[in-house]
Amino acid sequence: MQPLNRVDRQLLAPGAYQTYSISQPPDTLVRTAxxxxxxxxxxxxxxxxxxxxxxxxxxxxxxxxxxxxxxxxxxxxxxxxxxxxxxxxxxxxxxxQTRPQLYAVRDGDWRGNPTGRVRQHQRAADWVEDFGEHQLRLSDQQQKG
Known part of the structure; x- marks a missing residue:
């Protein structure tokens, strides 16, 4: 299993974070092209x-x-x-047949999801685009101070 990437010290409350994840259901196979x-x-x-x-x-x-x-x-x-x-x-x-991948974005971090909001992307490309846009917003906010 791949190690988790977590910031050592959390400076903000869990609701100030977003978590991007890719997972596979363990016992599910779907027909694929x-x-x-x-x-x-x-x-x-x-x-x-x-x-x-x-x-x-x-x-x-x-x-x-x-x-x-x-x-x-x-x-x-x-x-x-x-x-x-x-x-x-x-x-x-x-x-x-393949195991499907689930591309999720949820509010919060490893400490919890205070809003309960979870979005599921249908395609990997959409998840990657969402992640990239989120990274740009963070970068812009950091530069503004």
Missing amino acids: CEQAGCVAWARGWQSTIDESTPLGQQQAAYIRSQAGRTFREQRTGAGLTVFIFEARQRCFTDH
Whole structure:
């Protein structure tokens, strides 16, 4: 676990502070897009080699050709196998899962939240922007004295 960053001496009451946190629920998995999961197949493309001489291979090839909704090229090997070559930047066939991250901003510090106010950002970029704006306000206040 990462060490906490706390000021040694608190000069103001807890309500004068804001706490920014990122956490993950311990037992929660959500389906995620290939790009968010860091999927190599999504980034580089991939190949699926199918043996259409078997019933399973025939079903797989039929699905790819008519229902998969992916962009691909098709080639035959000398051994009679079908190779489907899929372009990069499209959803692969794996169901990726990840633990969601919760981006929160609450009033107060480690001693408590006197107002009870907690804001939850939906995107990391929004949380980062909020944090940056807060830092600028603190810097401006410090310069004014």
